[in-house]
Amino acid sequence: MADIILINPKFKVSYWGMEHALPLLGKRANLPVACLPLLAALTPDGHTVTLIDENVEDIDWGRCARADIVGLTGMSVQRFRMKEILAELKRRGCFTVVGGPYVTVEEGYFGDDADVIFVGEAEVTWPRFLEEWHRGVHGPRYEQAEKTDxxxxxxxxxxxxxxxxxxxxxxxxxxxxxxxxxxxxxxxxxxxxxxxxxxxxxxxxxxxxxxxxxxxxxxxxxxxxxxxxxxxxxxxxxxxxxxxxxxxxxxxxxxxxxxxxxxxxxxxxxxxxxxxxxxxxxxxxxxxxxxxxxxxxxxxxxxxxxxxxxxxxxxxxxxxxxxxxxxxxxxxxxxxxxxxxxxxxxxxxxxxxxxxxxxxxxxxxxxxxxxxxxxxxxxxxxxxxxxxxxxxxxxxxxxxxxxxxxxxxxxxxxxxxxxLLGGDFPVAGAWMRHWARHPWRRLRDQAELMALALGLFALLMLRVPDAALRREYRRRLWGLLRIRREPTVVVSYVVKCAMHYHAHTMARDMAGGRSPIYNSG
Missing domain, CATH: 3.20.20.70 (Aldolase class I)
Structure with missing residues (x-):
């Protein structure tokens, strides 16, 4: 049976990527893409699957060269990195398969670098391919006739x-x-x-x-x-x-x-x-x-x-x-x-x-x-x-x-x-009602949320390099606390500070010519 590696390429800097803020918070990526863990779940017993998200870890090229199948996915914003990865995999003699949103809309983009391509959803075609690969009769292109149930x-x-x-x-x-x-x-x-x-x-x-x-x-x-x-x-x-x-x-x-x-x-x-x-x-x-x-x-x-x-x-x-x-x-x-x-x-x-x-x-x-x-x-x-x-x-x-x-x-x-402060905007209403029915749980959960908020804010104060931004974050959070002290609101506000730092830095870098134009749309 097959030793399979599935790769999600590194994203360029983007609005949702949070690349400027995540290192301040001790994280490497915002969230995992859906396809890698789903493809692993769709893989029949007997095969081994290793998942590599280049946004949180480097690609081990030697490990890829030893695998039977190396799969690659990616969206349109990842297409250039996908091409680089495929070229390196081909240079190392890897058997490569490519699926995901971009190859679905632009099948010919990767030329001969991909041995097999998957167009559209793959809940049916991925297991079928593995069975045909095992028998040595796989095709070069797979596309489901019907949408996934x-x-x-x-x-x-x-x-x-x-x-x-x-x-x-x-x-x-x-x-x-x-x-x-x-x-x-x-x-x-x-x-x-x-x-x-x-x-x-x-x-x-x-x-x-x-x-x-x-x-x-x-x-x-x-x-x-x-x-x-x-x-x-x-x-x-x-x-x-x-x-x-x-x-x-x-x-x-x-x-x-x-x-x-x-x-x-x-x-x-x-x-x-x-x-x-x-x-x-x-x-x-x-x-x-x-x-x-x-x-x-x-x-x-x-x-x-x-x-x-x-x-x-x-x-x-x-x-x-x-x-x-x-x-x-x-x-x-x-x-x-x-x-x-x-x-x-x-x-x-x-x-x-x-x-x-x-x-x-x-x-x-x-x-x-x-x-x-x-x-x-x-x-x-x-x-x-x-x-x-x-x-x-x-x-x-x-x-x-x-x-x-x-x-x-x-x-x-x-x-x-x-x-948040100009009216009666309710935050996490169902959670609040649950806490009203469970006062001891409210004390525990709110203590944890406030500890989380303070910890995240401390990281921002230590790691944001711009002193003027740090002052602005302190001033704004203090203004919030004078009016609203619900832990859910405080945590949300601190996360909003981190999101601001990312978008603000991204915008300033583009305006100052320190980065290319990253289209967030």
Missing amino acids: MGRVPTPRFDLLKMRHYAFGSVQFSRGCPFQCEFCDIIVTFGRKPRIKTSGQILAELEAIRAQKQRIVFIVDDNLIGNKAAIKAVLREVAAWQEANGFPLAFTTEASIDLADDPELLALMVEANIVSVFVGIESPNEASLRETKKYQNVRAGGTMLEKVRRIQDAGLEVWCGMILGFDNDDATIFEAQQEFIRDARIPTTMIGMLNAIPKTPLHARLEREGRLLDWSEESSYGTNIVPLKMSREELRDGYVRSMNALYEPSAYFDRLDDL
């Missing part, structure tokens, strides 16, 4: 990862999204029909991630609420599990803005201890939203700002994604986005330039119009599109200015304080 997906092998090096855990409840955003590759890879695991599978996954001593977990679904009826049933089970186990996990996730239109769903997410939700706002420009078929953002039921406020009022912090460079965007879009983010009280904002990913409708349209740049090499513009109402230089420079403006300390913390 999520009710048959096994619990990922988190135990094979070095979980102590990650700041957060990750789990997956569902795949697929019902919408049709022109720029999105999710519907290319996972389709528009949401598929969801059973409650039993999800609870087993939560137990597995809990066993790795993770406390904050990202539900990596691209749209958790794609099937609202199904996710409501799951959330009830998750809430009951949390209550029975003393709320061991706090979650963050992604959802479309129509979440604001469903009070029952909002309440169930809070009861399951989901504390924040990432929403694809994309743009305050309605013409741009319609252009990109983001119709869920322009439906009746209130403005986007009103919908953000409804989600916040329910007790969920809103993080958001914003995109610059739609065809209907001109030079006024930069200030318009900053104004919206300020008014919406959203501190955590991933802003990026529009990219056209192969196989998406956007890519096909811009290719027809002759408005695509070469994506095979790094671009000094940070994107592969040619914008319509501004030059490439204006888009790039406006993006860098926007990042710096949003993460200038006073702007960032004013948004955060407006949310």
Whole structure:
């Protein structure tokens, strides 16, 4: 049987990567990718599997040369490093297989460096390949005829990862999204029909991630609420599990803005201890939203700002994604986005330039119009599109200015304080209600949370090199403590300081020419 090594390549610096902040906190990566532990779980008995995440450990090339099969995965932002790794593996005579999001949308990118490629999901094709490899009859390309039945997906092998090096855990409840955003590759890879695991599978996954001593977990679904009826049933089970186990996990996730239109769903997410939700706002420009078929953002039921406020009022912090460079965007879009983010009280904002990913409708349209740049090499513009109402230089420079403006300390913390101190924003409401019923558990948990907050803040004070930033973090935390002392709020605020340091440093490095243009979108 096979000795298998599966590799996730190192990411470039990115908004979500937290590369500048994690060393300050004693961590090497933000969270593990979902595919490595899942592929390990899908591997039939008799094979041996070693997982290597280059974001937390170096690749042992000699070990790879001794393996029977070396597998590589990766997203579009990892494609250049994937190519470097494959070239080195080929030089060493390794038998290589490649799967994941990028090879799914750009099959020919790696040329002859990969012996076998996997397109799309691999729950069926990975075991089939291993059986055919064992018989010596494997093919060069595998693609599932049907989407994966999520009710048959096994619990990922988190135990094979070095979980102590990650700041957060990750789990997956569902795949697929019902919408049709022109720029999105999710519907290319996972389709528009949401598929969801059973409650039993999800609870087993939560137990597995809990066993790795993770406390904050990202539900990596691209749209958790794609099937609202199904996710409501799951959330009830998750809430009951949390209550029975003393709320061991706090979650963050992604959802479309129509979440604001469903009070029952909002309440169930809070009861399951989901504390924040990432929403694809994309743009305050309605013409741009319609252009990109983001119709869920322009439906009746209130403005986007009103919908953000409804989600916040329910007790969920809103993080958001914003995109610059739609065809209907001109030079006024930069200030318009900053104004919206300020008014919406959203501190955590991933802003990026529009990219056209192969196989998406956007890519096909811009290719027809002759408005695509070469994506095979790094671009000094940070994107592969040619914008319509501004030059490439204006888009790039406006993006860098926007990042710096949003993460200038006073702007960032004013948004955060407006949310936490300017009203009655509730944090971890279900957890609070649980503590009210269990006073001794409340004392224990709150003591642990305050110790964690103090420890993390001490690390920031010791390791952030900029004295002015350290002073600002101290001043802001003291301002918080004069009004709100709930340990859940204090921990969240300290984590927000670390997130600010990363985004602020990333933005300043780009503006000062100390780094290339990292497109966070």
